[in-house]
Amino acid sequence: MSTATQTTAPARVFTPSRAVPVLLFLFVFSLVLDNGFKFMSPALAESLDLPVNTVSLQATLAGILIGIGAVVYAALADSISIRRLIIFAIIVMTIGSLIGFVFQGDFWLILVGRLIQSAGLAAAETLYVIYVTKHFTGDEQKKYLGFSTAAFQLSLLIGTVGSGFIATYIGWAAFFLVALLSLLAIPVVLRTVSTETTGGGRVDVFGLFLIAVFSTGLILFMQNFNALYLLPVGAGLILFIWHIRTHDNAVITSAFFANAQYSLMIIVVFVTYSVQLGYTFLFSFLISDVYDYNLGEVSLLLIPGYIAAVIVGTATGKIARFLTSKQAITIALIVIVIAMLIPALLVGQWIGIFVISMILFGMGFALMYGPLVSTAVMRVPVENTGIAIGFYNLTINIAVPVGIAYTAALMKLQPNLLGGITGTDQASSYGSILLILTGVAALGLVLYRVFVGVLERTDTEVTTPGGRDDR
Template identity: 30%
Template sequence: MNELQKEDIQRRVARCMPWILLFEFFYTFNDNVFNLITPNLSEQFGVTPSTISLIVTFSKLFFGIASIVYTALSDIISIRKVMLLTSVAFPVATLLGVFSQDSFTLLVVSRILFAVTIAAPVALQIIIAIKYFDKLTAAKYLGYNTAIYQLASAAGHLFGGYIAEYLSWNLVFLIPVLTIFGLPVLFKNLPKEVTLKGSFDAVGMILMTAISTFLITYLTFKMQYPLLLIGAVVCAALFVWHTFKSKNPFLKPELFRTRGITRSLIVGVLFYATQIGFYFVFPFIVNKTYHMSTSTIGAFYTITNIAAFIIGMFTGRIIKKIGYRNIALLGGTFIFAGLGMIAFFVGFSVVFSFVGMGLFNIGYVLFFSGYLANFTQLLPTHQHGAGIGVEKLVVTIAASLGGAFVAMLYGQPFMMTKIVDFSANTQTALFSNVSLVLMILIGLATWLFVSVFGKSFNRQEEFGQREPGTSAQGQV
């Protein structure tokens, strides 16, 4: 391919990127709206908070599974074909959600289909940026991705509250249909690729989905159905057996033999699980404790998202000053402080709760900008793609389990005893204790992070500048 052809392809792909980023916006927007209105849905459908959490956890689970499937398929099927197929299916899937107002089951199914179809453009945008652009341009688009995430979160919290309170929450499914207008642009400009021969481990994918679904459902229904746990254990045993027998397994065992990878993934698991668990319980905190309307909660949420967005715009400068490792530790400190604000002061002024949420959001922007860079340093060059795919799968499943874990704790008698809640409010011990549990998880995760990533990982330059074919594993 000559330079003119390469430049032409880059121009055409650049025309597609705004539409692809729009999928990221609608995915995050939809997710944040449903995180916000879970108390309303719990009352509308007459189900417990733990049951209503299935809307969040199943969506996260199937999004994670679908993301790794699409990423793996992109090696053996044209990205163009995968993108066009899912982009056509997505408006149909999201329209189904418009009719789910009177059926909790249909709502859960709609959220799953929404997640499965939108996962392709959201997951593949990273591969497209890296494949067709130089490092600087690719980094620019990844930066746009982060900005879109924060703006969509702010929009979801601000407008979602008003939609739910003054219109109807099912209309949230109608807005993403706008993506259909981008189909002609994608069809005309996405490059036609020559595909390579390969295979995909469908059995491994099905078993991984079954394990996660059994575990999430078991936790969501407060461990009342041991058959679900038995099902998860049986599927896990089959998955391990199949992984070592398969020539091209869903999860590659050799990746986990790289020093530090397993502990690093556990760090990601704990941070992601804490994030989704806290996002699930926070609307209940402000709704049950301070009796705030959904639109008011959304407005306050928006302020914390904008604060995180502003900090996120300066992460590059912060990294240049303190390094990738230290920015991750700084983020962990903010998260710990935000949870502490809730644990100790939830029964007092609502200001403490939203300051805590603000610190929490800022902490995650800082933490993940450093964590992913450090995780990549652990990987040999030839395993970057597989490693990032595994990280995405593992932490997304963990996020689903985090929501289910907090839902399991919600309302348990042993969570009603005041430990660090010194307020006179008799209703806040549950929320204080949930935040305390999450603080412990973050403390453990930070300790593991430090044990894996020593000071030698605190690069302030571009982390990809080491010699090709080498890894940083020897620095641990």
Template identity: 30%
Template sequence: MSNRPQSTTDTTASVESSAATSSDTVAAKARKTLIPLLFIYMLGTLCLQAFNLVFQQVGSDVGAAGQASLITAVPGVVLGIVCFVYGSLCDFASLKRMTMFGLVLLWTGSILGFILHGSLLEIIIFRAIQTAGFQAAGSVYLVIVARYLHAGKKLLYFGMFTAAYQLATAIGVVCGGVFSAIDWSYLFLIPMASLIVVPMLLADLPHTTGRATHVDVPGFIIFALAVLQLTLFFSDLYWPLLAGAIATFVVFAVYIKRARDPFITPEFFRNTRWWKAVALMFLFYFTNFSITPLFNALGANVYGMTSAQVSLVLLPALIIATISGTSSGAIVGRLGRRTTITLGASLMFLGSLSAALCVLAGPVALTACIALFYGGMAMLYSPTVDTVLGTLPAEQSGRGVGMNDLAMQGAGSIGIAIFGTPIATNSLAGGNPVTNLIGASGAASNYTNLLLVYAAVMAVSIIWFRVNSRAIYGDSTADNGK
């Protein structure tokens, strides 16, 4: 048996082999956490959509019907902000610690929300804490898919993420309807089911990610404060909030220009292709948070339906949206991004316009109309996100994902803040050629007019996209972005 010293080459090869084995082990264990993480994300989304359905009832029960839309709007802003923060942190922080931190927030918001829900402020605070908690699992899921899965598997698990969101939305609407007839405070406890997956996450989540980097805490705080003030302004048009939002955005602009290492630089916002593309996400999802409460209020005030009955009427449309979302990748592969985006936006336009004309036609007709709307919205997500990220260099993709999520969630939050009042108070009731044509009056005319506004938003979205698509995609000959 030879006792010769091991050569440098042998030693290097051994170290590399050991590192590769260790990396493979981490990747294999990380993949085991995908379903548990997705389960947590679904519980949080389910809770979000359940409260979205019944926020009017919740607001009325605590004596704050006029500001009830903030129950959806403020957590929506929080969701957009933490999407950006978590995405940045995943570059260097421990995925295990981040997930467990999120779970602690989720459980804290759930328990305290169930115990303390006597005022609108308490409900908003604990819903925001819940929202900030569950999104950690969603962000870590996406990072693990991107970092540890092969290309073929990535498409499968990104598709599962989209399907999970749509399915959780469908179940959440049903839960909102059911619990509204019992006691809506029990909705706070739904995310506590996440306790069952903690052992798997503790055993298999990666503890470290590699490099360390700077976290621009002041930048995040200034930006978040500006967005929050802007959303609150749209809730009740309190003008000092708008002045505060503008002033804070100015402070943010000065900060990122002078800071040594800001989380985002002024050059990012000078990318014309990017802001034109991200405007699409804002326009497409402007009505996202308000469409479900609109139909809930319509069912109650026009047809005398309970929230539970409305949720069952909406369920087929949400199942169609689940199918549309999971099929969007195949649709893009066949039609290309431009055509798929145009098709999805057109379905949303037709859905809202036809619903406006069918307000008095009965719940079944409205279900068919809303299925067009939900199906089109689900179809839009993948090609629009791909379009937005395609306007950015690879080194800015993380910030691009975060800003995209913020635009989507922020748009929905501002939308519900604007539309929440007319949904609850019938302030848009009144006659016009369309309402006179279909014979709508009172509450029916209010919802007809709201749906016409939604159709107008989608018409503007389609026109914006068609006018700017050449600039967004960078040339006039791209084959639909395939």
């Protein structure tokens, strides 16, 4: 009688570095899709014959969902494996994209598709950073985190150029089908990403819900300036303050806001970053209407700016050897103000002014990001840094759609602050909006300098061993 010998296959050994390429690809891919849809808003407005402020909802509400979703995925990553979360996100992204494509003639169903799609898009960036910080240390960790900075700028470039050409030469709805390419990443994720978890994750559902109520109410108020929408804004804000003061396990606690440096920098972040995609959103409409460029041609004008931002972003470590954080942030904000002020006065003139403007604009934000993050969390205890950075990024993700919303509202109002200076009424209206955005950026600069002065006077100044003010 023969006996069968059973053999047990050896367990698969996962090498952390093997998963980096596919996670980084999904990081870039998700941001390409989101930024692409933001950029092609003019095509949607024209195709569906809708006002700009209505079409902007597919960018603003999706932006809020991505910001909140990132926090949710970060919390879930403690109790559910990154591999499962990534695969779930890809499936959700695909379902939302198919809904948007199938119902491309109905804006409200397109919006539903975009929101479902965004619930999937929210995973990639956060899970990549968590994976890298969990599996790598020291210089290797810095290297892979540095990839994320470059990847963000690269995604802006690919998203705007790609969506611009697809909207111009194929049709904007076809951009929904690009998301289906993410399905090809699932087998690679299964082979390279491990299933390990750390356990103990928790999501502050109520706190995130209140943030969603506040920010959504604010954006809807900006659609038509209906005072009724201020009710959820006020209620959401009051309940959120109560929530973080009375619950130790809230998304962020009141102790963080007792840290003057962190809370004041969060205000600067909200004001300043509301301008970032507000200008980009305006740019595509402005160039199309005033200079009669199609979206494909408009996207090409943005390439030098994104390349400049990538260069500055990757060189921030070297720049830090020569500039303190205070100097770098001040210079960055001044550059951002100049980048919008000059073209505001020259709308309708040489189009190269806008290419130069976008180069300065991108360089300013790239120079500011690292020093501003460092300044905000400088006095936060090490054990709370993760939560502090998470809320910092959430603030940016809320500020961006709010900026798009008030820019769209201004476009509907068509202000004319520069009559007779910039030529036609249309050019004057766009110049006026750009001038208002310049004012918001200038407010960010003033607030930063005032807050730094307050912090210095209250003796919370932090200096390096060499005595340089590195605030």
